[in-house]
Amino acid sequence: MVRDLSRVSGSIVESSAPNEAGYRSFRLGNFTFSRDEYFAHIEWIAKGAKLSHTMSADVFLRALMRDVAWDFFYGTVIFDDVFGTRNLYGAVEFFTGCYHSTYKDQGLDYAAVFDADLAMQTCRAILHDWTNTGYDPFAAPMETGLTWIGKKNGHNSAAIGRTREVCKRMPGLPGDVPLRTDQNRYPVNRAFLDVAQDEPEIHAEPGFENEVHAFNLFAYLSRSDVTWNPSVSSACKHSLFCPTTEEYILPVKHANDRIEWFLQLSDQIEWKIEDRVTGLPRAKIVMRPGDVAAMPADIRHQGYARKRAMLLVWENADPELPRLHDDGSLAPSPAEEFWPGG
Numbered sequence: 033m034v035r036d037l038s039r040v041s042g043s044i045v046e047s048s049a050p051n052e053a054g055y056r057s058f059r060l061g062n063f064t065f066s067r068d069e070y071f072a073h074i075e076w077i078a079k080g081a082k083l084s085h086t087m088s089a090d091v092f093l094r095a096l097m098r099d100v101a102w103d104f105f106y107g108t109v110i111f112d113d114v115f116g117t118r119n120l121y122g123a124v125e126f127f128t129g130c131y132h133s134t135y136k137d138q139g140l141d142y143a144a145v146f147d148a149d150l151a152m153q154t155c156r157a158i159l160h161d162w163t164n165t166g167y168d169p170f171a172a173p174m175e176t177g178l179t180w181i182g183k184k185n186g187h188n189s190a191a192i193g194r195t196r197e198v199c200k201r202m203p204g205l206p207g208d209v210p211l212r213t214d215q216n217r218y219p220v221n222r223a224f225l226d227v228a229q230d231e232p233e234i235h236a237e238p239g240f241e242n243e244v245h246a247f248n249l250f251a252y253l254s255r256s257d258v259t260w261n262p263s264v265s266s267a268c269k270h271s272l273f274c275p276t277t278e279e280y281i282l283p284v285k286h287a288n289d290r291i292e293w294f295l296q297l298s299d300q301i302e303w304k305i306e307d308r309v310t311g312l313p314r315a316k317i318v319m320r321p322g323d324v325a326a327m328p329a330d331i332r333h334q335g336y337a338r339k340r341a342m343l344l345v346w347e348n349a350d351p352e353l354p355r356l357h358d359d360g361s362l363a364p365s366p367a368e369e370f371w372p373g374g
């Protein structure tokens with residue numbers, strides 16, 4: 033394994049003049065990112081050799097969009113079998129081949145650590161330059177089409193400027209994120225036209241008006257304009273409810289650094305679960321409305337949804353959890369915690 037231990041920091045995004053397809057290339061430490069009409073290319077140096085990896089530009093952009101919107105998320109965000117990022121909270125590791133048996137056998141797996149700020153600025157600049165007018169990397173393919181293909185054609189700053197919505201306590205409370213309505217440009221999605229839009233009545237005792245709150249989560253989700261982008265819609269200390277609407281394929285494989293829970297709220301999602309390090313298959317789960325699953329801390333997973341589906345991801349944001357899993361104080365699965373040895 034070739035690992036650049038020095039943490040690269042700085043505030044200047046390095047980019048080239050546009051290539052013949054009209055796209056700029058970007059450099060982050062030892063990595064160069066470039067795109068053409070169809071592909072994103074990543075180049076880096078390991079063991080003195082110049083290596084390169086190619087993936088479809090839309091796969092790269094949809095994955096990069098999540099990494100940017102989620103601030104590198106929990107744990108590892110795997111773009112494909114070679115490239116991904118690992119959140120070190122304040123810093124971020126970019127890796128190539130570190131979870132790929134052939135790269136590892138040849139000693140060509142490579143990782144470098146960057147200041148999260150510099151890495152984020154570079155990722156944002158790539159997204160901005162490589163996203164054409166009309167292409168929305170958050171949208172389902174049926175909604176955004178093939179507008180990612182071809183020579184450079186404008187920008188879509190509005191689409192890529194969306195981050196995940198994070199409430200302080202709950203949407204709809206004074207001073208918190210607003211509920212979604214037609215007026216604030218969140219129309220009901222085509223897949224959820226049958227979802228009731230009535231809101232609960234709240235009858236708080238006098239003096240408790242600011243303490244009691246409720247909203248129609250199904251109506252809220254029916255108006256989500258993005259796919260595979262959990263928003264924080266209730267926060268109680270470290271307990272975060274992160275519901276999301278899903279269609280087609282989760283653009284990354286996520287390897288969490290903690291346990292996360294899934295509650296299937298509507299429709300159906302199929303999850304492929306793999307070992308977090310080797311990527312070997314461990315399970316396949318088909319989740320239907322009402323199903324609940326605990327995703328262990330030692331897996332990676334990717335979801336598939338034929339029809340737009342509502343999913344509640346329940347995260348524990350306690351910053352101690354990665355260390356407690358790493359040093360073995362916490363078992364990777366809550367079932368083992370409950371049934372020792374089981």
Ligand code: PHB
Nearest residue numbers: 259260261262276286345
């Ligand atoms: C996950 O990796 O746990 C995840 C990510 C995005 C989603 C749903 C689940 O939309």
Ligand code: FE
Nearest residue numbers: 286287288292
């Ligand atoms: Fe996950």
